[in-house]
Amino acid sequence: MKKTLKAQWLSKVTIAATATLFSAASLAESSYLIINAKVFDGQSEQLTEPQQVLVEGNKITKISPQIEQPKDSIVIDADGRTLSPGFIAAHEHLVGQMSFGELFAKDTRYKAYVATQTVEQYLMNGFTAVRDLAGNTFSLRDAIDSGYIKGPRIFPSGPMISQTSGHADHRWQSHTNALQGGSWDTMEREGDMLVVDGVPDMLKAVRENLRQGASQIKIAxxxxxxxxxxxLDTVQFTPEEIQAATQAAADWNTYVTAHVYNTEGIRRAIDNGVKSIEHANLIDEDTLRYMKKHDVWLSPQVIVYTYIPKGYTQDQAAKHRQAYAGIDNLFKTAKKIGFDKIAFGTDIITDPKMIAEMNQEFVHRTEWFTPAEIMKQATYNSAQLLALSGPRSPYPEKMGVIEEGAYADLLLIDGNPLDDITILTNPKQNLSLIMKDGQIYKNTIN
Known part of the structure; x- marks a missing residue:
C-alpha cells in the first residue's frame, strides 16, 4: 500500500512539473501583434510614429506601420503607449536582500526562497535581464529559465573574488586568522564570495566560476x-593576479569586471585586461579619459548611495558617504569628455524595501543625463555590456533593442518616458505590459 501511494505521489509531482514547463513552453510559442505603439528602440532620442510589432515565439520578427495579422496571432492594442525594450540592470545582487544578521544566520534554502521574491520584483519593475555580480545564482537562473519561478534573465558571475582583507573578506578583527585555514564567512562557504591570494589560487577561482556557468567574472x-x-583608497590584487583572472576569462571567451572606486586601482585593472569598471566614484578626469581610450565600460549606480544599508557600522557608513560624494564629479566629467559607454544598475543590497524602489534610479540620474540618455543606458547600453560575455552568454541573441530578430523582451508604458521619466517609478500603474522571451507576465490592457 505504501509503495502504491508513493508511486501515486511521484506521478502527481511529475505531472505538475511537466505541466509547468509545458505551459511556459506553450506561451513562448504564441504569436502577438502589437498595434498602435510609439516605439523607443533603445537608442533614439524620440519615439516613432505609431508602429506595429509582430512577436513570433520568443523573437521580434517584423516592425512596420502596417502588418497583416497572422492566423491565430493575438492582437494587443497599445493605444498610443510607449513600446520599449525590457530594462537591463547591470550590477545587481539577487541573493541576499535581507539584513546582515540574516545573511550570516540563515541557511541556503531560506536565502533561496527570499531570492524568488526578489527576482519577481525585478521582473514586475520592468527588468527583463540582470547581471548578478556576487552570488551563487546559477540554480536561480536555471529555475527561472525552466519556468518554475518568475524572474529576469540572469547573467551570473558566481562568487565575487577578492584578496584577503578585500571586499569579499567579511571577517571582523576578532575572527579567525586566514593563515589558520577555514572560512568563518557563510557567504564564502555558500558560494557568494571567494577570498584568494596568489596567481595559482586566482586561476583556480576563475576557472571554478566558469565551470559552474559564470557569464563573466567579477574581482575586487x-x-x-x-x-x-x-x-576605499586601497588597491587590491597585484598586476600578476589580475592578469591571471583576465587571461583565464579570455581563454573562455569572456571578460572580467572589477569593483573599484579609486584612480590607481582603475588604471591597474585596465592595464591588466579588465573590460568593465564597477562604481569608479572617485575617478579623476585623466583616468576616465584613459578608460575611454581603452574602450572600457563604466557600470555606475546612484540609488545605493542615497541611503545607509541596514547593519552598516560607523566606518562603513563613512565610506558609503565618501563614495556618494564622488558621483557628481564622475558624471559631470563623463559628460564633459563625451564618455557614453555607461550602463545602468542599482547595486541595492540587504534591503528588500529598497528593491521595490529600484526604479528611482531612473530619476536619480536626471541630475546629469537626459531621459533619453538614461533610457539608452538601461536598454541598449547595458545590453552591449552584457554582450561581452560572447559565447558564455546564456542568451546569445540581441537584447536591449526593438529590432527584427531581437528577443521579445518588451514593455508597454503608459506615457512617454522620454518626456517624463518619473512615470517609471510607478511600475504597478504605468507598466501595462511586461513580456520576456515572448511570454506575457503582466497585461492590464486586454
Whole structure:
C-alpha cells in the first residue's frame, strides 16, 4: 500500500512539473501583434510614429506601420503607449536582500526562497535581464529559465573574488586568522564570495566560476563600503593576479569586471585586461579619459548611495558617504569628455524595501543625463555590456533593442518616458505590459 501511494505521489509531482514547463513552453510559442505603439528602440532620442510589432515565439520578427495579422496571432492594442525594450540592470545582487544578521544566520534554502521574491520584483519593475555580480545564482537562473519561478534573465558571475582583507573578506578583527585555514564567512562557504591570494589560487577561482556557468567574472581591485577591512583608497590584487583572472576569462571567451572606486586601482585593472569598471566614484578626469581610450565600460549606480544599508557600522557608513560624494564629479566629467559607454544598475543590497524602489534610479540620474540618455543606458547600453560575455552568454541573441530578430523582451508604458521619466517609478500603474522571451507576465490592457 505504501509503495502504491508513493508511486501515486511521484506521478502527481511529475505531472505538475511537466505541466509547468509545458505551459511556459506553450506561451513562448504564441504569436502577438502589437498595434498602435510609439516605439523607443533603445537608442533614439524620440519615439516613432505609431508602429506595429509582430512577436513570433520568443523573437521580434517584423516592425512596420502596417502588418497583416497572422492566423491565430493575438492582437494587443497599445493605444498610443510607449513600446520599449525590457530594462537591463547591470550590477545587481539577487541573493541576499535581507539584513546582515540574516545573511550570516540563515541557511541556503531560506536565502533561496527570499531570492524568488526578489527576482519577481525585478521582473514586475520592468527588468527583463540582470547581471548578478556576487552570488551563487546559477540554480536561480536555471529555475527561472525552466519556468518554475518568475524572474529576469540572469547573467551570473558566481562568487565575487577578492584578496584577503578585500571586499569579499567579511571577517571582523576578532575572527579567525586566514593563515589558520577555514572560512568563518557563510557567504564564502555558500558560494557568494571567494577570498584568494596568489596567481595559482586566482586561476583556480576563475576557472571554478566558469565551470559552474559564470557569464563573466567579477574581482575586487579596491576597497568597498560593505566590507570591514578595506578603505576605499586601497588597491587590491597585484598586476600578476589580475592578469591571471583576465587571461583565464579570455581563454573562455569572456571578460572580467572589477569593483573599484579609486584612480590607481582603475588604471591597474585596465592595464591588466579588465573590460568593465564597477562604481569608479572617485575617478579623476585623466583616468576616465584613459578608460575611454581603452574602450572600457563604466557600470555606475546612484540609488545605493542615497541611503545607509541596514547593519552598516560607523566606518562603513563613512565610506558609503565618501563614495556618494564622488558621483557628481564622475558624471559631470563623463559628460564633459563625451564618455557614453555607461550602463545602468542599482547595486541595492540587504534591503528588500529598497528593491521595490529600484526604479528611482531612473530619476536619480536626471541630475546629469537626459531621459533619453538614461533610457539608452538601461536598454541598449547595458545590453552591449552584457554582450561581452560572447559565447558564455546564456542568451546569445540581441537584447536591449526593438529590432527584427531581437528577443521579445518588451514593455508597454503608459506615457512617454522620454518626456517624463518619473512615470517609471510607478511600475504597478504605468507598466501595462511586461513580456520576456515572448511570454506575457503582466497585461492590464486586454
Amino acid at each position: 581591485v579596491g576597497g568597498g563600503t560593505g566590507s570591514f577591512a578595506d578603505p
